[in-house]
Amino acid sequence: MREVFQQDLAEVQTGLVGLSQQVLDAMRNATAAMAHSDISLAEQVISDDIRIDEETARIDDLTVEILLLQAPVARDLRFIISTMRIGASLERMGDLASHVAQLARLRFPEFVGPEDLRASFLRAGELCIAQAEKVHRLLDTEEEALIDDIIDSDDEIDNLHKEVLDSLTAHGDQGEAPSLQIVDATLANRYFERFSDHCVSIARRMRYLQSGVAPESPSA
Amino acid sequence: MREVFQQDLAEVQTGLVGLSQQVLDAMRNATAAMAHSDISLAEQVISDDIRIDEETARIDDLTVEILLLQAPVARDLRFIISTMRIGASLERMGDLASHVAQLARLRFPEFVGPEDLRASFLRAGELCIAQAEKVHRLLDTEEEALIDDIIDSDDEIDNLHKEVLDSLTAHGDQGEAPSLQIVDATLANRYFERFSDHCVSIARRMRYLQSGVAPESPSA
Known part of the structure; x- marks a missing residue:
């Protein structure tokens, strides 16, 4: 019985590692789809999202069973x-990631957001990809150093998020960018920021797993 | 032992009912703060959010203990x-709700977003409040009819969300609203929509609780 149990736990962990790889691929492709206005890549991310949902549900069922x-x-x-x-x-x-891809698909063959922010979004995407890679490795190896690494790198995305927001609000005073681009850029900016927040939240969960101290406590 | 257990479960339920009341109050106050540019009300919502986080952590600890x-x-x-x-x-x-209040605080003594969308945001807030009220009652009474009610009312918020988005992107072509207002309105619009999504997600969870059929299954 005990051995079956350990096998079940291992299967759950393997599932999470695989899921984090799917999510990493999704953000990598979504960022590329946005950077190059690549509609077929965008559509792939959107359709692959169903598999992520299904895999999440499968892992969920497994945990309930355990x-x-x-x-x-x-x-x-x-x-x-x-x-x-x-x-x-x-x-x-x-x-x-699918939301980012949806923006790319919606604007094809144009690009998402004002031209002068394109480099910032590519950078935000790269930071998210790097974080998701670390999340993937963390779930696989449980290497503790990755936890701080993920939490620390959130600062850079937060700063970039603020920069983009400042640039967007400055934009309007000059009346340069059409409103559609401002709306898109506001949303894309938020999607990247939220993606990063979830990476941090996973890192905190892994710390809880290792330490037993709940990440929701006010001191966290 | 069994009796203690039922008491624990009842305490968790009471906790959730109380938490949903706090959230309802938060959205009610945030909507009012936004509608009237009321900075003290906005600040109250923001500071009260810590209590919501603490109460969530307390209920969480209780469930882990159980x-x-x-x-x-x-x-x-x-x-x-x-x-x-x-x-x-x-x-x-x-x-x-706290994000909505933060927008109101940030723009005080001005209002959030373009003037012609103010009525739409008030309406979005009212719809969210009505949904949060139903969530509160559902958690309290487990009355099944409320589940469909909550899920159905999501359509109206989705439509309103789409209307606001269309209006915002139309705005820019006429160059009427400053970019700051477009950014704010895009975010507020998304906050209300996400709030409503969570109400629906809670309703689906309650259905799972009653039926045993997981809401994450592809058919959901």
């Missing part, structure tokens, strides 16, 4: 609870 | 799992 049949305790219970939260974050990250 | 000490099965386990997800949605709804 809770039901095995009644795990201590670290195993923390692992299962963390899994449920991390799965929810990964699913949402997939949605956000 | 999982650990009681190893619930069947409907009790579904209840606990639903609780964790519903708590996460309520916490996020509190964040979104």
